[in-house]
Amino acid sequence: MKWLSRFGRFWWEFVIGDDWLVAVLVVIGIGATAVLAAAGVAAWWLLPLAVPFVLWLSLRRAIRSA
Amino acid sequence: MSTGDAFLVLSAFLASGVEFVEALTIVLAAGLARGWRSSLAGLGAATIVLAVLVAALGPALTAIPLNALRIVVGALLLVFGLQWLRKAILRASGYKALHDEDAIFAREIAEAEGAAHVERAGVDWYGFTLAFKGVLLEGLEVVFIVLTFGSAQGSIWLAAAGAAAALVLVAGVGIAVRAPLARVPENAMKFAVGVMLTTFGIFWSVEGAGADWPGGDAALLGVLGFVVLFSFLLVRLLRRERTHLRTAEVQA
Numbered sequence: 340m341k342w343l344s345r346f347g348r349f350w351w352e353f354v355i356g357d358d359w360l361v362a363v364l365v366v367i368g369i370g371a372t373a374v375l376a377a378a379g380v381a382a383w384w385l386l387p388l389a390v391p392f393v394l395w396l397s398l399r400r401a402i403r404s405a
Numbered sequence: 406m407s408t409g410d411a412f413l414v415l416s417a418f419l420a421s422g423v424e425f426v427e428a429l430t431i432v433l434a435a436g437l438a439r440g441w442r443s444s445l446a447g448l449g450a451a452t453i454v455l456a457v458l459v460a461a462l463g464p465a466l467t468a469i470p471l472n473a474l475r476i477v478v479g480a481l482l483l484v485f486g487l488q489w490l491r492k493a494i495l496r497a498s499g500y501k502a503l504h505d506e507d508a509i510f511a512r513e514i515a516e517a518e519g520a521a522h523v524e525r526a527g528v529d530w531y532g533f534t535l536a537f538k539g540v541l542l543e544g545l546e547v548v549f550i551v552l553t554f555g556s557a558q559g560s561i562w563l564a565a566a567g568a569a570a571a572l573v574l575v576a577g578v579g580i581a582v583r584a585p586l587a588r589v590p591e592n593a594m595k596f597a598v599g600v601m602l603t604t605f606g607i608f609w610s611v612e613g614a615g616a617d618w619p620g621g622d623a624a625l626l627g628v629l630g631f632v633v634l635f636s637f638l639l640v641r642l643l644r645r646e647r648t649h650l651r652t653a654e655v656q657a
Contacts, residue, residue, distance in 0.1 A: 353545070354481060356488040365483050369476065369610045376615035383616045386607050387628060390483070391635040397491050398639065402500055 358400060364393045409622050412629075413558045416601040417567030420550045423594050424543040425575035430510050430585040431539030438517035439532025446528050447536025455544040459552070466556040476613025478557040479606050485549075486602025490636060493596040498643035503592050510585040550602075557609050600636055604629045 355362050368389040375382035436444035466474065495501035513535070520531040551568050555561030578586060607628050611618065618624035 353549075354484060356484075358488075358491070361487050361491075362484045365480055365487070365610075369480055369483075369614050372611055372616055373476075373614035381616070382614070383611050383618050383624075385616075386611050387631055390487070390603065390607060390632075391639075394487055394490060394494075394635075395639065397487065398494060398643065401491060401495060402643075405500060 358397045360400065361393055361397050364389070364396075368393070407622060408625055409558055410560065410563055412601065412605070412625060413554055413560065413563050414567040416598070416605065417551055417554055417564040418571045419594055419601065420598045421547045421568035422571035422575060423591060423598055424547050425572055426506065426586050426591060427509075428540045428543040429575055429579045430506050431513060431543075432536050433579070433583065433585060434510055434513035434517055435532045435536040435539070438514050439520075439529045439535070442527075443529040443532030444536040447533040447538075448540050450533075451537045451540035451544060454541060455548055458545075458548055462548075462552055463556075463561055466552055467561070469556075471557075471559070472613050472615070474613075475557050475609040478553045479608070479610030479613050481606075482553055482557075482602050483606025483610055486599055486604075486606045489595060489599030490603055491599075493592070493599045494636060494639050494643065496592055497596060497640045499647050500643065504595065506585040506591060554605065557605070596636070600629070600632050604632045607632070 368386050372382045372385045375385065432444055432448050435447065492501065496503050517531065517535060523530045525533075547568055551564040552561065555564030558564070575586065604625065608618070608625050620627070
């Protein structure tokens, strides 16, 4: 059980890293793109617009917690 | 070779190169402080584990439908790339200390020399585990990048070729100089890798979500330019903010 929790924590830190909010916002952004694309709306612009905002937010959080 | 393929090879080369430089520092520290036998045994054992992972996961990934693969790989690369980019921007703007291979090497050597000598199966256990863990952890990132990049672009071999070229270069120089490669512009390379991971992450996530890029694959160049632009803009903004903060601190 302990081994499993260490294994899970390793992969969490490997993929998600220091800021879980980035992962959540990326998933929301991709989901919104998929919804718009399924509705027949050109949706390629959404993620490029969202990513700088997500990065800025994550940088502010990192600086605040430093 | 298409634009996407060229980016694929270059990205795999740069990302793997950074990881190999870090792995080399650990293997050198273990070798010099605890003996080459244990260090090379650790390196060999980690390489076998990584090869088994590639052999098991590589064919499995190619069996997944491309759109499903691209949305998962795109999301993973985007999250992973934003981690790299955040650290690189924090370093470039002065909020985080620069990565210093010489300092890391000195710390690893000091820790390795201070550890107790325990021999198991004819090798020094500390030297073996230090090299094994270092190579395995750095190598996992290489495996992750090669498999995700390669499978989403439809050519694991091209990504593996980029990584192999980086391995030959770093190992060759490492054997020649027998010292950490501190003159490699690692911070700049990490910035470039963050930019490329984020670019591919955006590109494949959008395609995987079912949206079409205007201009098809050529849009990759536009996304790259955009990511470079906003990354440098964020560095500039944070540098200016930090300078203002320091000036205010001095004046207070």
